[in-house]
Amino acid sequence: MKEGFCLGIESTADDFGVGIVTFNGEILANVNDVYIPERGGIHPREASRHHAMVAGRVIAEAFKRAGIKPKEIDVIAFSQGPGLGPCLRVGATVARALASYLSKPLVGVNHCLAHIEIGRVINRVKDPVTLYVSGGNTIVSAFEAGRYRVFGETLDIAIGNCLDVFAREAGLKPELGKPLGAVLEEIASKGRKLIPLPYTVKGMDLSFSGLLTVALKLLREGKYSLEDLCFSLQEIAFSMLTEVTERALAHTEKKEVLLTGGVAANRRLQSMLKVMAEEHGARFSVVPKEYATDNGAMIAWAGVLCYKYGLTTPIEKSFVRIRWRLDDVDVPWFKEQ
Amino acid sequence: MTLTSHGLRNSNSSNQSDFSHDYLTPGVLIKKGAEANIYLGKWYGRKVVFKRRLPKKYRLSELDRAIQIQRTKHEPQMIHKAKEAGVPAPIVFMVDLEEATVVMEYVEGKRVKDILNDLSSEERIEICRQIGRLIGKLHKSGIVHGDLTTSNMILTPNGKIVLIDFGLSEQSMELESRGVDLHLMKRALTSTHYNYVDECFNAVMRGYEEEMGPEITKSVLDRVSEIEKRGRYVTER
Numbered sequence: 001m002k003e004g005f006c007l008g009i010e011s012t013a014d015d016f017g018v019g020i021v022t023f024n025g026e027i028l029a030n031v032n033d034v035y036i037p038e039r040g041g042i043h044p045r046e047a048s049r050h051h052a053m054v055a056g057r058v059i060a061e062a063f064k065r066a067g068i069k070p071k072e073i074d075v076i077a078f079s080q081g082p083g084l085g086p087c088l089r090v091g092a093t094v095a096r097a098l099a100s101y102l103s104k105p106l107v108g109v110n111h112c113l114a115h116i117e118i119g120r121v122i123n124r125v126k127d128p129v130t131l132y133v134s135g136g137n138t139i140v141s142a143f144e145a146g147r148y149r150v151f152g153e154t155l156d157i158a159i160g161n162c163l164d165v166f167a168r169e170a171g172l173k174p175e176l177g178k179p180l181g182a183v184l185e186e187i188a189s190k191g192r193k194l195i196p197l198p199y200t201v202k203g204m205d206l207s208f209s210g211l212l213t214v215a216l217k218l219l220r221e222g223k224y225s226l227e228d229l230c231f232s233l234q235e236i237a238f239s240m241l242t243e244v245t246e247r248a249l250a251h252t253e254k255k256e257v258l259l260t261g262g263v264a265a266n267r268r269l270q271s272m273l274k275v276m277a278e279e280h281g282a283r284f285s286v287v288p289k290e291y292a293t294d295n296g297a298m299i300a301w302a303g304v305l306c307y308k309y310g311l312t313t314p315i316e317k318s319f320v321r322i323r324w325r326l327d328d329v330d331v332p333w334f335k336e337q
Numbered sequence: 338m339t340l341t342s343h344g345l346r347n348s349n350s351s352n353q354s355d356f357s358h359d360y361l362t363p364g365v366l367i368k369k370g371a372e373a374n375i376y377l378g379k380w381y382g383r384k385v386v387f388k389r390r391l392p393k394k395y396r397l398s399e400l401d402r403a404i405q406i407q408r409t410k411h412e413p414q415m416i417h418k419a420k421e422a423g424v425p426a427p428i429v430f431m432v433d434l435e436e437a438t439v440v441m442e443y444v445e446g447k448r449v450k451d452i453l454n455d456l457s458s459e460e461r462i463e464i465c466r467q468i469g470r471l472i473g474k475l476h477k478s479g480i481v482h483g484d485l486t487t488s489n490m491i492l493t494p495n496g497k498i499v500l501i502d503f504g505l506s507e508q509s510m511e512l513e514s515r516g517v518d519l520h521l522m523k524r525a526l527t528s529t530h531y532n533y534v535d536e537c538f539n540a541v542m543r544g545y546e547e548e549m550g551p552e553i554t555k556s557v558l559d560r561v562s563e564i565e566k567r568g569r570y571v572t573e574r
């Protein structure tokens with residue numbers, strides 16, 4: 001296949017990202033602009049307004065960094081779901097506009113799939129059990145019979161959501177270059193005492209809502225230090241995540257474990273998974289931060305893979321898919337890589 | 338690997354319980370799972386299995402210990418509840434929290450997994466109906482097994498089915514958990530007994546209906562197909 005370029009747009013939640021990659025997987029640009037709420041969590045409407053406002057500038061910046069002109073682009077990819085409706089719609093609208101204006105094919109990409117694919121190419125991983133942990137997703141998945149099967153997932157809230165809500169209620173604030181999760185991690189590293197909190201694993205699925213409720217209750221009671229509470233919250237939640245990942249690893253007998261998503265930056269989670277993977281003789285790797293959090297490059301790369309297999313999305317089918325499941329997507333390119 | 342060399346009970350540890358080294362003869366590791374190892378051994382001259390939960394190095398030892406103890410206690414409790422519901426399950430001889438080990442009867446017989454495909458159609462249907470009745474009895478008493486595969490079912494020489502491995506069992510009356518339970522059964526049949534899936538699953542559901550009645554059975558079956566449609570479990574589409 002001739003050398004080509006794909007532009008990918010990511011807008012599932014608080015990030016608006018644009019990436020440009022070559023058909024060979026070389027990343028030429030990965031520009032991101034994050035919406036920072038004045039208070040509280042992500043407000044979908046406010047986030048979508050932010051995205052609409054920065055879209056033009058982020059796209060122009062991506063072209064500048066990649067050193068190519070818009071008409072040189074061969075494919076336009078966008079994150080079609082799962083995610084927050086208003087945010088997704090901004091990305092989809094921009095993608096449709098670009099595709100029609102440039103008369104290029106459009107590819108709607110599954111956001112979770114893009115996370116796995118960018119990890120595989122960047123970390124040089126072939127066939128991993130992937131733990132994808134972020135503010136909106138908590139998924140243990142591995143390839144089997146044509147798709148990324150979901151072996152375990154959260155039954156209620158995502159792990160990142162659980163940690164963020166706790167951190168905000170505790171009055172923690174994100175600092176420059178240090179997201180809320182990193183602030184919490186730092187405080188947790190000073191904790192010593194393990195406070196009993198609900199440990200909820202059901203088969204290979206997880207639940208974090210009870211854990212959060214009890215942690216918040218103890219926080220308000222003020223009997224324990226914040227350090228010990230953060231420490232215990234992390235220890236329990238990450239042990240649960242490692243346990244289900246281990247079950248998936250034992251069941252599938254794969255030889256690699258890949259950690260990705262915003263929460264992947266947490267070093268305690270990394271170390272637990274590493275210990276577990278080594279016990280099973282599996283190689284453990286973490287996707288670098290720039291590509292583990294939401295980004296446009298991963299959408300562009302997944303767009304290339306889909307495009308090579310003719311999986312384009314006609315405009316009339318490019319509506320956003322808020323609850324699009326990872327295991328709804330065929331992965332025909334998997335074996336050849 | 339033997340139990341003694343593996344340190345199931347070393348002689349200088351506390352002798353508060355009546356579970357002492359003297360009554361054990363070395364056991365052989367017969368199954369290595371993600372959660373526990375299973376050894377075959379002797380207990381007062383009886384053939385038994387030792388199910389030993391393994392410590393996990395990634396967890397804080399304090400937390401790991403608490404989880405091990407909780408689960409070691411939970412499984413015999415669920416086995417007991419299953420028996421109260423009229424479902425044959427192994428005799429539990431001993432629960433050793435210190436070693437996170439449960440000593441259980443070795444159920445003589447054949448795994449349903451190994452024999453189901455070789456039976457005559459009538460025999461196969463009869464066994465599946467019996468399995469369905471047992472699942473119905475569990476569900477009626479508010480228990481879901483959590484791991485209904487044909488390797489967790491033993492056909493004893495007198496023709497009875499005994500369910501083993503209640504490690505993932507839970508107490509639940511919810512339609513969703515019942516649906517998942519039966520869905521797992523169907524999936525096990527599909528992967529291991531693919532030539533007889535419909536015949537077997539229909540027989541399981543007939544047995545299930547005998548215990549649960551047509552109304553609940555229908556709503557559980559509806560839930561099973563809903564679970565399949567969620568995509569999560571679909572193999573080909």
